[in-house]
Amino acid sequence: MSQQECLFCKIIKREIPGEIVYEDDQVLAFNDIAPQAPTHILVIPKTHITTLNDIEESQQALVGRLTYIAAKLAKERGFAEDGYRVVMNCNEQGGQTVYHIHLHLMGGRHFTWPAG
Ligand code: 5GP
Ligand code: ZN
Numbered sequence: 001m002s003q004q005e006c007l008f009c010k011i012i013k014r015e016i017p018g019e020i021v022y023e024d025d026q027v028l029a030f031n032d033i034a035p036q037a038p039t040h041i042l043v044i045p046k047t048h049i050t051t052l053n054d055i056e057e058s059q060q061a062l063v064g065r066l067t068y069i070a071a072k073l074a075k076e077r078g079f080a081e082d083g084y085r086v087v088m089n090c091n092e093q094g095g096q097t098v099y100h101i102h103l104h105l106m107g108g109r110h111f112t113w114p115a116g
Contacts, residue, residue, distance in 0.1 A: 003048045005024075011044050026062055026094035027069050028106075032113055038108030043070050049101045052090040063101070070105040081105040 003009055011018035012028055021041055022029035032040040043066045049055055055063055067086065074080040084107035089096040 005099050007098055008042075008044050008102065009048050012044075022069060022073060025048045025068075027065055029069060029073060030031065032104070036104075037106035037111075039079065039084075041070075041073060043073075043103040043105055044100060050099050051096065052088060052101060055101070066103040070101055070103055073105060074107055077107065082107075083111075084108075098112040 007016070010087040011017045011020075011030060017029060018028075018030040020030045022043075026046055027043060029041050029043045032042050045059075045060070045066065046063050047062065049063075051061065059116055070086050071080065074084050084105065086107070088101065089104075
């Protein structure tokens with residue numbers, strides 16, 4: 001899929017709607033359309049990166065920033081101390097369905113490992 005057709009690039013460009021909860025020059029965060037927890041936010045880089053396998057060395061800080069913003073949102077929403085889950089899926093066996101990297105931030109319920 002080309003970057004022009006990428007769903008999350010379209011949300012960044014406001015070509016399709018998203019419930020945006022955070023934005024800066026590098027990062028966008030918005031509510032997942034099919035939440036798996038009371039809070040389920042997707043944190044994405046504004047630069048199109050297709051999968052985790054495509055991260056370049058120069059993008060390490062940008063990808064690190066996704067985790068920093070996730071923790072900031074968790075603190076602001078009051079569940080940081082209780083705990084939460086962050087997930088990044090890669091490719092078909094990893095369960096990736098949207099090919100623009102995204103960090104899932106899920107909070108507000110108890111999680112078990114590895115299922116659920
Ligand atoms: P993945 O399976 O690739 O790790 O996660 C993709 C996530 O994107 C899923 O949790 C799915 O619910 C979410 N998603 C898919 N399409 C849309 C959309 O159009 N808007 C929003 N906000 N989330 C979407
Ligand atoms: Zn994209």
